Amino acid sequence: MRLPKLPAIGIGAPRLTGANLRTPLRTLGPGSVSSLLKIALDVAYVLLALITGVLLLLWVASIFIPLDNINVTVTDGDNGRQMPLTRPLLLFGVGAMTAYFGGFLMILRGLRKIFRTLTLGDPFQPDNVRRLRQIGLILAVVTGGVWLAQGLVAARLAPGVMEPQGISDLLTPVFSILVVFVLAEVFREGARLRRESELTI
Template sequence: MRALGPGSVSSLLKIILDVVYVALWIVAGAVLIGFIASGVLVANPDLLKGAITINGEVTELSQRGPSVMGAIAAGGLYVGGVLIIVGRLRRIFATLIAGDPFQPDNVRRLRVIGVMLALLELSRYVVAGLFAWLAPGVNKADAGVSLTAWFAVLVVFVLAEVFREGARLRREAELTI
């Protein structure tokens, strides 16, 4: 099976990325609604009276509310980061399907993906640190340095340079008569 062009592995992967992209937007919407809803409930805890109670105490929500909102916001930022990565990947795969991978734009897209992967990995440390600070006993998050993640970041940056060289060679080929 071919790797590039229409009906290739690339087009199959592009379909998967499209589905993931749409799903991520739905998740992002849900996170946004959850953030707004939690903000409204924190501002007006009385809204929950007579409806539902959390651990039997409505007042607990107003105490935990900011941390819940923070967690939702962190989740939203994470989803946003993944959304950016998948969005750039979709555009890269669109060029692969078109049979023209060495477009100059792909260099920038790969760099954005590398930066986002690094930021997501750094945000994991921040979140783990915050959990350890705010709730020392509850922290189950792994705050250890992931060599795999940083290896992936470096590989993506190296691939960006490979694509930059490919784009330069393509330009050379275009201007070779």
């Protein structure tokens, strides 16, 4: 005995094609990865500006606050050395931290402007070349300042407790600085090609 055939109800499984499986990940323009990174940079910039402002106020206050019978412990791992907190030492320490955070604040300021052009979908602008060069220069100054400050602390303030940074400790920062300057040249070449294409249209 054969069972009767049921009529088709017209519902079929959807066919998955390559176009359906691809989810485009935009890197430039509104709603892209660049716009998300721009938001993260904005938040980091505000936080770093607040930290730098607080440190600057603390540096000004350290000129007037009394420092009687206050000691600090300088340590590098297991070893430590206690020494009186003098006003020059306090001004040097707070000033160095303020300069450190201020340098990275300027770097974030340049990055925010660069990512703003990425969000607009127009990265190859001459201003971005200048911004990248400024970022590389600031990064070089901050790296050199940290290296000199740590060497000064190790030699003058805590001899035998802290070790100064060696040349090998500069390899990674120097490599990062060179990468930034190479990116600046890439952007400069992109801006030149864009200008030539605009002139030929």
